Amino acid sequence: MAAYWFERAWIDDRWQKGVRLLVADGRIASVETGVATMDGDERHRAGLPGLCNVHSHGFQRGMAGLSERRSRPDDNFWSWREIMYRFLDRLTPEDVAAITAQAYVEMLEGGFTRVGEFHYLHHDPAGAAYADPAEMAGAIVTASAASGIGLTLLPVFYAHGNFGGAAPSPGQRRFLCDINGFSRLFEAARTKLSGDANIGVAPHSLRAVSSGQLAELLSMSPTGPVHIHAAEQVKEVEDCVAWSGARPVEWLLANAGVDARWCLIHSTHINEDETAALAASGAVAGLCPVTEANLGDGIFPATGYVAAGGRFGIGTDSNILIDAAQELRSLEYSQRLSQRARALMASEEAPFVGANLFARALHGGARALGIPAGLAVGQAADFVSFDLDHPAFAGTDDDTLLDRWIFAARAGAIDCVWRAGVKYVEKGRHVDAGKIGAAYRACVARILA
Numbered sequence: 001m002a003a004y005w006f007e008r009a010w011i012d013d014r015w016q017k018g019v020r021l022l023v024a025d026g027r028i029a030s031v032e033t034g035v036a037t038m039d040g041d042e043r044h045r046a047g048l049p050g051l052c053n054v055h056s057h058g059f060q061r062g063m064a065g066l067s068e069r070r071s072r073p074d075d076n077f078w079s080w081r082e083i084m085y086r087f088l089d090r091l092t093p094e095d096v097a098a099i100t101a102q103a104y105v106e107m108l109e110g111g112f113t114r115v116g117e118f119h120y121l122h123h124d125p126a127g128a129a130y131a132d133p134a135e136m137a138g139a140i141v142t143a144s145a146a147s148g149i150g151l152t153l154l155p156v157f158y159a160h161g162n163f164g165g166a167a168p169s170p171g172q173r174r175f176l177c178d179i180n181g182f183s184r185l186f187e188a189a190r191t192k193l194s195g196d197a198n199i200g201v202a203p204h205s206l207r208a209v210s211s212g213q214l215a216e217l218l219s220m221s222p223t224g225p226v227h228i229h230a231a232e233q234v235k236e237v238e239d240c241v242a243w244s245g246a247r248p249v250e251w252l253l254a255n256a257g258v259d260a261r262w263c264l265i266h267s268t269h270i271n272e273d274e275t276a277a278l279a280a281s282g283a284v285a286g287l288c289p290v291t292e293a294n295l296g297d298g299i300f301p302a303t304g305y306v307a308a309g310g311r312f313g314i315g316t317d318s319n320i321l322i323d324a325a326q327e328l329r330s331l332e333y334s335q336r337l338s339q340r341a342r343a344l345m346a347s348e349e350a351p352f353v354g355a356n357l358f359a360r361a362l363h364g365g366a367r368a369l370g371i372p373a374g375l376a377v378g379q380a381a382d383f384v385s386f387d388l389d390h391p392a393f394a395g396t397d398d399d400t401l402l403d404r405w406i407f408a409a410r411a412g413a414i415d416c417v418w419r420a421g422v423k424y425v426e427k428g429r430h431v432d433a434g435k436i437g438a439a440y441r442a443c444v445a446r447i448l449a
């Protein structure tokens, strides 16, 4: 049994003073508030639950910064995707494990304690299944174990190149399954999980999956999370309308039984009716503001969605830059830039933007990954401490603490990060950052040589 005492900790959606946590077997055994510290407690000044990263493609970390060069006058999401397909073309399971472990180290250092890995790079470079169909899923599990991060594995079903069952492109060959092949892959992946890892199903997008296949996938995983990319690009919305007469989120809400198990990744291009209906569905919008800016996707109507009662989680998606504070900051700034106003992701009852963003991402993220949220008895001991000596916290008070982290801290605000009761990050650095970083650098150097 380990004991931690915090001057203040984020319990039940607010800062509470004098918080003592007892941790046993990776879980929180007791939470006391308003208590004094005792001999033997490990003491910290501010503690908060780690966030869920609802959407990651781990391998894409290996190409971060390599697609920022203009190659044609109309560089866009689709030309970026070609670069991304060329990067993944020859990756081995060992490469995927090395790159993904680095991404997960950065996630822990950036305030995330669990990741939803939207995993679609399944097959060998020729597009043939490995002898173990879940070999690549095993690489993800290896990366999560090496870093310590919690894992929600989301094996992706991918069968078509566009709406209406269009043939896939050669660059997509490593992603493709039929339903039977996917069922074997899914079950083989499940057997690789341990601890509190869980699994969900991820139809890649309405571009890649037919409606019949979607129904089969849902029956394959009747209780876990369901994640799908939706309405990220305007062209995708137009193609969906041409195919079905409905927009992607509209189609899903009308035809797929979207409920609290679902996380609709991006949902960038939604009209007012879709905004209200998505909010009412109980599903989570999986927002990835840094990637969405990087790829030129557009701006999610977050203020209207939240006003309608909508839930969201945040994801690092392409892993171009991994940092929970940066995702939340980018979300607020996208709303400010488009509405030419300030302090938007807040309300009269919850006027501090940072606290409001954090609480919403905490709850929405946990729902999206199928786990309970926050620091409470029985839950995984996944928490973060701040270094209150960081200049951004000067003269801090509880109300503005999260605003200072999200808007003003650059780097260095996070001191320690515990995951399942193990301290993986100390003074802002992962305990195995040296070893995992060296393997990562060698891997990427080899790929780029």
Ligand code: NGQ
Pocket: 057, 081, 205, 229, 232, 291, 295, 317, 318
């Ligand atoms: C992905 N990523 O699957 O990695 C996608 C691009 C697609 C993002 N959307 C490919 N950020 O959507 O077809």
Ligand code: ZN
Pocket: 055, 057, 118, 229, 265, 317, 318
């Ligand atoms: Zn994605």
